[in-house]
Amino acid sequence: MVGSHKLIVGLNNLLPLFIFIFGITTSWDTLILTEASVGRRTLATDQNHPGFISIDCGAEEDYLNVETGIFYYTDKDFINTGENHDVSPSAINNNYYIQYWKEYRSLRSFPDGNKNCYTLKPKQGKNNNYRIRASFLYGNYDDKNEIPEFDVYVGVNYWDTVKLQSVWYMLFLEIIHFFTADTEYVCLVNTGSGIPFISALELRFSNNSAYNRTNSGAALKNIGVIDLGTSNNDSLRYKDDGYDRIWLSGQFPSSVPINTSLSTDHPGNDSYKVPAEVLRTAVRPVNGSRSLNYFYQSSRFPTSQYLVFFHFAEIEESAQDRLRQFTITLNGFKSRLITLQYLRPFSINFQDLLIQGVINFTIDATEESDLPPILNALEYYRVLPLPFSPTDQSDGDAIMAVKQTYNINRNDWQGDPCLPKEHTWSGITCRFNSTPRIISLNLSASKLTGEISSSFSDLEAIESLDLSYNELKGPVPEILAQLPTLKVLNLSGNRLSGPVPQSLKDKSDKGLLVLSLAENPDLCQIDPCHRKEKKNFAVPVVVSVASALVLIFLSILIAFGRIKRRRQREPLIKSTKDGSFESKNRPFTYSQIVKITGNFTTVVGEGGFGKVYLGTLNDNTPIAVKLLSPSSKQGYKEFRAEAQLLMIVHHRNLVSLIGYCDESGNMALIYEYVVNGNLRRYLSETNRNVLKWKERLQIAIDAAHGLEYLHNGCKPPIVHRDLKSANILLTESKQAKIADFGLSKLFITENASHISTCPAGTLGYLDPEFQVSGNLNKKSDVYSFGIILVELITGQPAIIRSHERSIHILQWLSPIVEKGDIRTIIDPRLQGEFDVNAAWKIVEIAMSCAQPTSIQRPDISYVLTELKECMAIEMALERTQRIHNNMTTSGTSVEMPTANVDSDMVPIAR
Incomplete structure (x- = not known):
């Protein structure tokens, strides 16, 4: 740990412990962070670590890891769900590396919600490459000794599945990602195989020109960042590597290592900035051979495409006056001539060449070369096209503004509102074209307070907006009438006031908008709302008072009449302490039921409640009468439950309740008659009408x-x-x-x-x-x-x-x-x-x-x-x-x- 800041990690033990995988995508945030909102925190980046966001997931306080020189923050400003846990003491005893990487001693788990998302908002902003590293060590934190399995997403696209081989297994998933928005997020998705968790999440600014393949809509998943020719099994990262790449020591077939104690001299235009400690070692062919050969194929991704990066530096002192010249042949494609200069780094990639299926290269010395080829370091990445685009930016900004305005804290309102499809935010319906759009928003009974936000008007593709039964007050915004595709607007059950905009009334009158404004006592729905005339004041007042008295008197008479009739007939649905309520549907007498069914002549169905009879109303409307049998298996409770629900639910794809009967122990429900019977009968083999x-x-x-x-x-x-x-x-x-x-x-x-x-x-x-x-x-x-x-x-x-x-x-x-x-x-x-x-x-x-x-x-x-x-x-x-x-x-x-x-x-x- 002295001098070079190397991490003492044995390669033989390390290789089965590390997996690196890369990818890219775009979108925005569940929790927009600003410097004002985080106080002294500047999004976990400071002068000592420009472009770094380092999060110890589950830590209780910020700290400096003296072994790595990296300052870590707790995750409380990056996510507002989850629970903090420490790994078991045995995990620390059984894993030597935790002594150096303190961030793996704790974790954050997510027992609630299917999707939980971290917010990343680097200072450098959008249109830049960033290296995102997510790390996982289960460590039997829950004492269940059951390793979970779950998915990780970057933005709206699947990144990888977390599969740990053992309780002590450390897994790195790392991604080079091009930000097309200022904010991005990483989401853990519960797939039903255990509770997701994460140990650490790190973001590092990366040079755009070095990995410019990322901004073309492709994903780069790391297969290996290899330091060749090292004499030990150490790995290397920050501070030796300003980008905090983790270089693993690796072997190369049919080669011998070489090294130097001198430092290489980076040219000013070197965008890769390979650490000097990495370039001090290299490999060359054995037994006088003039070629280095390498072959790689993934059994998991046999048809994938790859990008390969080669890093060189002439480090043999005896080569200062001799020519080292070679070419690289990668999957049949040959590079230009490469001539190395003493202690001068040189990197080459095949960014315009996507290697299919396997990585197969040969580095051959030219006939003029005095020396065989060498190779100091190697990076290779798997290319993965990203299939999904995030929700339309204007819709995303609008729904985020709504979320913040009303402080909506639903567990599933994290990440992209529409994607992944199976995790669309509750209350939201999206149209999934190349760019998803929000077409329906249901925030009924969501405890919204204050005025109706103008942000709703930014949801330009919305067709249905339900804000009913909240505590919204103030005027109805006229701007809602400008939404081009709005077909349903429900503002019932609020405390809105003032006149209803004429533009909304006009759309409603023309049948272009279903407008619901009931139960807003202070909302004026009839023009003019307030008379401006003050003349002849006394006469209107007297007339108004007299009219009011007459109306009150008539109301009392009507109320007494209703009470008398209610006592004469006890309804099926009545006001009681157990929460049932008075029916608004039509009551039928038992004699009426007998008449309209023709004395129960035609049976059209039967169930645990009893039989269903065909009937006809006076206007020849066919109906179905469900009569509760005295020996019914369901009984009165279920019968009444059905009636109660059908009183309050109304939809074209639900059977409608017309009325009920509850008289002298005879109970019946009267429905619309659905002529073709049930689906099971239609699908049966005996039905000829396929x-x-x-x-x-x-x-x-x-x-x-x-x-x-x-x-x-x-x-x-x-x-x-x-x-x-x-x-x-x-x-x-x-x-x-x-x-x-x-x-x-x-x-x-x-x-x-x-x-x-x-x-x-x-x-x-x-x-x-x-x-x-x-x-x-x-x-x-x-x-x-x-x-x-x-x-x-x-x-x-x-x-x-x-x-x-x-x-x-x-x-x-x-x-x-x-x-x-x-x-x-x-x-x-x-x-x-x-x-x-x-x-x-x-x-x-x-x-x-x-x-x-x-x-x-x-x-x-x-x-x-x-x-x-x-x-x-x-x-x-x-x-x-x-x-x-x-x-x-x-x-x-x-x-x-x-x-x-x-x-x-x-x-x-x-």
Whole structure:
């Protein structure tokens, strides 16, 4: 540790401990840091460490690591979630390197939330290269001796998966990243295989010209930064290396080491600045050979592309008056002639040459050369194209401004609001084109206070904005009317005041905007709001007072009348201390029920509650009457629960409640009649009217719309608990509607779970995690929805029964998916009339929904978006086919184009 600041780390032990991986991306921040907000902290950079941000994740106080000369900060100013822990004492005793790298003695874990993000905002700002290093040492901090596995993202793109080989294993993931924004973030994503954690996070400014491949939209993941010819197994970093690259000592095949004690002289234009200590050693061929040969191939990434950087310096004193000249042949491409000068560094790379599959190079001395070639150091990186762009910058800035204005502290509001798709912020729906846009924002019942922020008007692609049931006050901003695509604006249940902007009224009157302003007592919705005329004051006052007295008297009479009628008829839904409420739906007498059902003549369904009868209202509207049987397995509680929920939920993809009956022990619910019955009957083998592929896809989208409304559109959210194909009803046009809410539950908070000891649901659709733990949440419905998707795809029931045995549909499906035979999976009654790419995508969606643990399943909003993308593929192919048919009919020959399929549509296990 003296002089050169080398880290004493044995190579034989180090190589299995270090993995370096690089990449790039862009976006902004979950917590924007400024010098004003962090006080004396200048984003962990100072005069002694320009361009450095060094975070000891989990540390309780800042400190200087005297062994490395690097000052580390705690992570409290870079992330606001997680827990601090120390590794176990045995981890320190069993790992020699922790004595030098104090940052691995503690860590920060993230038991809550699926995505937790660190914010990085270097002083040098955007349009610069930065080296980001994330480090991990589990160290049995939780005394469970269970090593977690999780993903790491940079911005919106996947970086790598953290897989530790042992409790004491130290893992480095390192990335060279070009910042296109001033702020970037690193996110840990829970994949259901343990709680994510991180030991240290470091950012280092890197020269742009040295690694200029990064700003072309490619990723560089480090495979090796190797110091050749060293006589020991040390590694080297800052302060010897101003960029804090970690140089590992390495061996080279068929070579011998050489070294010098003299220092090399860096030219002023040397952008690599390889440390003098690295250049003091080198390798040359053995046994008088005039070539150095090297070969590398990754078993993990056999088709990857690579960039290679070679570093040289003539260090043999005897070579001062002799010629050392050679060429490099890299995967068949030869470099120009290279002539070394004494103690003068020289670096060369093949930035314009992407090496495919393997790294295979030879360094050959020329015929004129007096000396064989040498090589002092080597860097090589894997090139990885980045598939995703961050959310539109204006949308990102706007939603971040909203978050800060209202101090929104939701766990999942971290990182990019739209990406990754499975971790879109709660309450937000995005449109995923080349650049994602926010099209829906639901902040209902989110405890927002103050005035409506002008930042909402910067969400230029938004179609639906729900700010209902908050504590917002002040005027309704007229600027909201300028949002070009806004179709729904819900401001109900606030304390807004003043007149409603005429521009919003006009859009509402023209049917261009659904405007909801109810329950704002001080909001004036009728013009003029205030009379400016002061003449004839006395007469209007007298008339107003008299009118008010008359209205009060009439109101009292009406109220007494209602009380009298209510006493005569005790309703199914009534005001009680247990939280039930008075029904706003139509009450029916039992005699009316008998009449409209024709004395219960036609049975159209049956369940645990009793039978469903077909009825007709006086205007010939068909209805369905669900009559509670005295021997019902569900009973009054579930029957009433269904009524209560249907009183408050209204959506085109949910069955509508028309009225109820509760008279002398006779209880019934009256629904709209859905003529085509349930989906399970339509998918059965006995049904001759086979659903087409496009119809099945639309049914899936309709059902997802209904479920998304229950989960994310209702406050509090509603979990159905008995979602199955038999509870998906089809209208005459085959529009899907979710039915049967007898087992549904309301949840107090958005992410709440419910522990249930009572069985709920239907065999085959039950969440396996719920069956084991009793833990019920929205993802339980997502599992059931995944089974419905599989039914739509295959035509098979959830439980496939045969003479030999009965198996779950996933047991039947999974082996076929692994074989990649899509035509064996799809319902054979479709006779191959489906698009293969869309079919694979919907299979992938279904399998993601039906994961065994809830944390692995996506939110229904994400599922809905993916299903719509499947429909878009189907529609595009349909249009292409129609054009082709038209041109064929007219005698024109055309070549059918292939579908342009995104990378995320690649089939699973194909």
